[in-house]
Amino acid sequence: MNQNLTGLDPAxxxxxxxxxxxxxxxxxxxxxDPYVHEPRGLFTGVASLVLRPGSVGEVSAIMRLASxxxxxxxxxxxxxxxxxxxxxxxxxxxxxxxxxxxNRIRExxxxxNSVIAEAGVVLDVLHKAADEVDRLYPLSLASQGSCQVxxxxxxxxxxxxVVAYGNARELCLGVEVVLPTGEVFDDLRKLKxxxxxxxxxxxxxxxxxxxxxxxxxxxKLYPKPKGREVAWVGLETAEAALSLFNTAQDLGGGALTAxxxxxxxxxxxxxxxxxxxxxxxxxxxxWQVLMEISSGRSAADARTLMEQILSAGFEADKVxxxxxxxxxxxxxxxxxxxEMLPETQKAEGSSIKHDISVPVASIPVFIEQAGRxxxxxxxxxxxxxxxxxxxxxxxxxxxxxxxxxxxxxxGLYRKMNDAVHAVVRSFNGSISAExxxxxxxxxxLIATAPVVxxxxxxRIKAAFDPxxxxxxxxxx
Numbered sequence: 001m002n003q004n005l006t007g008l009d010p011a012x013x014x015x016x017x018x019x020x021x022x023x024x025x026x027x028x029x030x031x032x033d034p035y036v037h038e039p040r041g042l043f044t045g046v047a048s049l050v051l052r053p054g055s056v057g058e059v060s061a062i063m064r065l066a067s068x069x070x071x072x073x074x075x076x077x078x079x080x081x082x083x084x085x086x087x088x089x090x091x092x093x094x095x096x097x098x099x100x101x102x103n104r105i106r107e108x109x110x111x112x113n114s115v116i117a118e119a120g121v122v123l124d125v126l127h128k129a130a131d132e133v134d135r136l137y138p139l140s141l142a143s144q145g146s147c148q149v150x151x152x153x154x155x156x157x158x159x160x161x162v163v164a165y166g167n168a169r170e171l172c173l174g175v176e177v178v179l180p181t182g183e184v185f186d187d188l189r190k191l192k193x194x195x196x197x198x199x200x201x202x203x204x205x206x207x208x209x210x211x212x213x214x215x216x217x218x219x220k221l222y223p224k225p226k227g228r229e230v231a232w233v234g235l236e237t238a239e240a241a242l243s244l245f246n247t248a249q250d251l252g253g254g255a256l257t258a259x260x261x262x263x264x265x266x267x268x269x270x271x272x273x274x275x276x277x278x279x280x281x282x283x284x285x286x287w288q289v290l291m292e293i294s295s296g297r298s299a300a301d302a303r304t305l306m307e308q309i310l311s312a313g314f315e316a317d318k319v320x321x322x323x324x325x326x327x328x329x330x331x332x333x334x335x336x337x338x339e340m341l342p343e344t345q346k347a348e349g350s351s352i353k354h355d356i357s358v359p360v361a362s363i364p365v366f367i368e369q370a371g372r373x374x375x376x377x378x379x380x381x382x383x384x385x386x387x388x389x390x391x392x393x394x395x396x397x398x399x400x401x402x403x404x405x406x407x408x409x410x411g412l413y414r415k416m417n418d419a420v421h422a423v424v425r426s427f428n429g430s431i432s433a434e435x436x437x438x439x440x441x442x443x444x445l446i447a448t449a450p451v452v453x454x455x456x457x458x459r460i461k462a463a464f465d466p467x468x469x470x471x472x473x474x475x476x
Contacts, residue, residue, distance in 0.1 A: 007092040012069055013049050016095060019061045024101065026050035035076060035096045036087055040353075043084035043439055045074075050096040056176065056184060056215045062097060063213065064182030072472050073097050073180075075209035077119065077151025080143040082355070083438030085155065085208040085474050094472075099150045102215055105129050113221040114173060114190045119150025119214050126219075135221040138165040138257075142339040150214045156206035158434030160338075163390030164257040164294075165222070167434065168205060174218040175201045177211075180465045188218050203460065208436050209471040211464040225257075225294035227302030230331035231310060234285035234321040238364040241287050243318045245360070245389055248291060248309045255305055258292035259390035260338055261363075265399075266386045269344040270337055280334060281321050289389070290338050341386050345399055350406035351384065352416045354396040356424045357433035363389060366427055367396075373419040374398055377412055393433035396420060417444070437475045446476065 017025035026032055027049060036045040053059045066073050072094040076086045088094035103120035110133040117126055123144040130137040138161040141147055147157070153175070158167045165171065173192065177185045187201055204211055235241050241261055248256045264286050271277055281288070293309070295302035306324055313319035325331035345351045358366045367385060374381055380401035387394035398416060400409035421431045425448065437445050446454055457476045464470070 008048050008071070008095065012071065015065060016049060016051055016062060016071075019058055019065070020051050020053050024052040024054065026052065032096075035079065035098065038082070038084055038087050039080060040082055043087050044090075045088035045094070046090045046092045047074075047088045047094060047096050048092055050098055052098045052101050054101045056102070056178065059097070059099075059102075059178045059213055059215055060182045060184055062095075062182075063178050063180055066095070066469050067181050067467055070467055070469060071095055072469050073213075074471050075099065075150070075154070075213045077148035077154070078122065078143070078146045080147040081151065081155055081438060082353075082435045083432070083440040085436050085438030085471070086151065089473055097213065099148065099213070099215070102150075103148075106216065108133055108135075108221075109190065110135050110221065112190050113223075115219050115221055116188055116216060117149045117219060118216045119148060119153075121149045123147050123149065123152060130221050131224070134224055136224045137171075137219060137221055139168060139171055142342065149217060149219070153205045153214050153217055154207065154209050155436040156434070158388065158391070158393060160258045160260060160388060162388060162393070162434075163259055164254060169202060171220045172201060172205055172217055173220060175204055175214055176216040177204050178213045178215055180212065180467060180470050184215075185212070188216060190218055203464075206436070208438060208475050210461060210475050211470060213470075223296060225302070226297055227295040227299030228331070229293045229302045229306040230325040230334050231291045231293075231306055232280035232323050232325075232334055233289040233291060233310070233313070233319055234281045234283070235287045235289065235318065236285070236320055238287055238367050240318040241289055241389060242361070242364055243316065244289060244291075244309075244313045247312045247316070247318075248293075251309050251312065252293055252305050255293050255295055255302070256291070256390070257294040258290065259388070260290040261385075261387060261389035261394070262288045262290065262338065262341070263383065263385040265382050266341045266344070266384045269348055269384065269399075270341060273344040273347045274337065274340050277337060278333075280323055280337070283321070285320060290334055338386075341384075342395070342397075345384055345397060348382070349400040349404070350410045351397050351399045352410070352413050353398075354417070354420050354424075354431075355393070355433050355435040356396055356420070356429055356431060357391070357393045358424060358427040358429035360389070360392045362427045362429075363392065363394065366394075366423060366429075369426075370396060370420055370423045373423050374416065377416050377419050378409065380404070381409070381416075392429075421448075439474060442473070442475060
């Protein structure tokens with residue numbers, strides 16, 4: 001009996017609720033609302049039941065019942081995803097499975113440089129736990145005060161530290177997953193080297209809850225840097241920014257822990273809409289860079305490296321102006337400017353957003369060609385380009401023209417996506433660098449990915465979830 005089209009039967013809802021107890025079965029409309037709306041307001045679902053299990057055993061029992069009755073399950077973490085992968089459809093027949101109560105740090109091992117964290121652990125909490133044992137968990141996101149470990153892994157989150165540490169998949173050593181049948185796949189091992197067959201954990205990381213429910217994971221920790229320097233740099237061209245990045249890599253190596261590119265338009269938005277914001281540099285710059293150097297040796301070493309990189313940039317006539325943060329407070333203020341850039345767009349009206357990646361060497365040419373593509377669709381639209389230049393991931397967003405009708409501009413969503421993504425594909429890039437596929441990009445993935453790739457994905461989905469109950473309608 002598949003509940004997807006008929007709504008959730010009240011008697012079945014009682015059976016699900018009995019697993020977690022009435023206190024943790026959310027049924028009231030006002031209480032359910034936070035679970036069925038995603039942050040950008042693009043997708044709103046309908047649900048009559050949200051389950052908040054407190055143990056892996058309860059998750060297993062929920063999945064066994066779901067498998068027995070054909071009830072679709074939508075796993076959800078902190079509900080910070082931006083592609084609609086974490087919200088139910090509008091049928092009313094899908095059950096939202098919130099992992100927020102699975103929030104224990106089971107073990108932290110500074111000798112092995114690892115931590116076992118449950119899916120509901122908030123990223124900021126994990127950062128603090130690592131800090132208490134003089135270690136670093138390097139995944140850093142704007143939503144880290146509310147996003148959770150399970151969601152980070154399910155979406156293969158990226159963030160600002162990928163250039164040095166990799167994305168969520170590269171930070172994961174092992175997982176614990178409840179399968180659609182209720183079976184528990186326990187792979188919570190700290191091994192850095194293991195060649196015993198297929199690496200099954202990598203199937204679940206980035207699967208957006210379509211293959212199983214991640215309930216815990218072993219994550220990598222790193223020694224805390226002994227020194228950290230943050231600089232803000234003004235440049236005339238994107239080519240100059242690329243040149244500076246190459247210099248920073250050559251001189252800094254693994255000490256280069258962030259390299260964020262910011263265009264003029266997002267900086268103008270930031271100055272208008274971030275309270276108490278001050279421009280780090282004098283004058284207007286076509287491009288600006290937020291760069292971070294972290295040294296495992298000393299604060300003096302970090303300072304020396306940063307000065308060497310900037311001096312080389314000035315000598316090559318690539319850097320126009322630069323300032324190194326004079327204090328931790330100023331460094332944090334630089335980062336606050338960067339992290340709040342997505343929020344500032346809201347005050348400027350509607351926007352069409354793209355989370356893309358291209359080869360790092362292609363970024364300047366991509367920006368030029370994508371600008372022409374945007375103009376062909378909406379000549380007065382404002383390009384809001386910023387992102388993680390160090391790993392080729394740009395948030396290439398487009399804000400409506402000044403004074404334009406928001407609804408009319410959003411009517412160009414598909415046409416604008418098609419134009420920008422065509423440029424991305426011409427560089428053999430990706431239309432989803434770190435946000436995932438969810439509902440937003442599912443149809444485009446199916447339409448544009450190689451047929452063999454989508455066929456393999458469907459085969460994997462069918463093997464793990466033959467009943468089709470795991471987050472249906474997402475990814476593939």
